[in-house]
Amino acid sequence: MAAASAPGEIRVASPAGRWVVLTTVLGSGMAMLDSTVINVALPRIGADLDTDLAALQWTVNAYMLTLAGLILLGGALGDRYGRRRVFVVGIVWFALASLLCGIAPNASVLIAARALQGVGGALLTPGSLALIQASFHPDDRARAVGLWSGFGGVGAAVGPFVGGWLVDGPGWRWVFLLNLPLAAICVPVALRHVPESRDPAAHGRFDVLGAALGALALAGVTYALIEAPEHGASPLVIGAALGGVLLGVAFVLVEQRRADPMLPPSIFRSRLFTSVNLVTFCVYAALGGFFFLSAIQLQVVAGYSALGAGTALLPTTVLMLLFSAWSGELGRRIGPRIPLTVGPLLAAAGMLLMLRVGPGSASFGGYVGEVLPAVTVLGAGLVVVVAPLTATVLAAVDTGRAGLASGINNAAARAAGLIAVAALPLLAGMGPDAYRDAGEFAATFRRAMPMCAGLLVLGAVIACWTVRTPPVAAAERKRAEERPECTVHCGIVAPPLEPERAREAGQRGGR
16 A cells, blocks of 8 residues: 655645545535535425424434534544544444435434434544645645635535435435445545644543533534424423523533643634634524525425426536635635625625525526526625635644644534524424425525525624734735735745744734
8 A cells, every 4th residue: 555645745736635635525525415415305305204394404403413512522533543544434434324324214213323424424524624734735725725625615515416316316315325435435545645644732531521511502402493393482492492501501611621621712712713613603504594495495485306406506516616726715815804704795695585586486587587696696605705714714723733623613614504404494483394385485485594694794794893814924915015026937926824823923913
């Protein structure tokens, strides 16, 4: 077996760089694909397994619950025992859980298998981004992150299309069985071509108590939100909500007092890191709600087939495929504030345009006049925001804490989607059988989309108000502009600064 290249020295344009990007995109793409591919299959799953809306919500949220609750622990395991090793274990676990999903005889088994899938996702998702950050040369990290986030975003966006094709073809079970050949490709490539890396400073005990408290807090709140439409303010619903809140408070207290916490409070001393994670929460809450509801809206109300609904969302995929790498480089050059402000606003406009989608939108004229403008504007917003969002999170911490940083950011994104899918049907007034009635679902969809758009606007306001380009990065760009002869005659552009240098300079500038 050929030895992998040394970590921290790989260039994007090299064969080794292409293998690393391919492997990490395939691995994280499996997890992202399953977080969105399921949406277009929900109506068929509900009919086949004879379930109500709450069971469909749990089919989505069981996966995101374990993923969000354990992803920080997954990042810590990678930093300690080797990011490639934990990444490979996560892929194998995910594939086996996908097999169980594919053969599930009823909704209960499917929900349990989805929860197991989330455990595998918690192992492989932070590892994929940490491998990117640790493997590539500092000058190429922004571009590598742009490629990873772009192609990974494509995995999430192409989910409805692939899911629709599978649902209308061999059946919804193949939505999960598709992961088996992807895992069979990813594992040997990772073992052969991806260098192992770890955080030499990682030590102490794992924060299992913190992971359990965080997951249980999310579970309590999620249960209360999903069950409230059917059971109202019953003792069980109220108890679950209060229990979730109390467990969340206990989680914060435990993390503040532990010597080796899963979520170190010190990492939030970086204003940039904290702000970008708040933006992440707003953006991914809106996206989680949008993709959950839009896939049903297109089928139940507009009259699309599962494949038609997936195809209708395809322009988002095309835009991200073509422009995400460029967006990552643009964010490096102009700083994160503008992309993180403009991107969510564009996406919000796209979601509001979806309010025009209704009966008759399945015709060619209806698609061109109503669906296409909405998904195109949404895709443009995602192109602008996704890659700079990811790169900025990693640039705010030391390279050695890449696993932790990506874990926190992914936890924020998954928890946001989890809460949105649980809360939006309640806030919009959807009943247990709303997805079976076109008129009822259309009315609640019109109430839900402005809520999603409002979350994006809130994210844009947070970014505009709190995100600033580090002073040292601004100084580097100014020096590059003052040396046009290097750019013109030599083709040399000043390289991006290491996160450590940028942070130190920012601290000096603050003092």
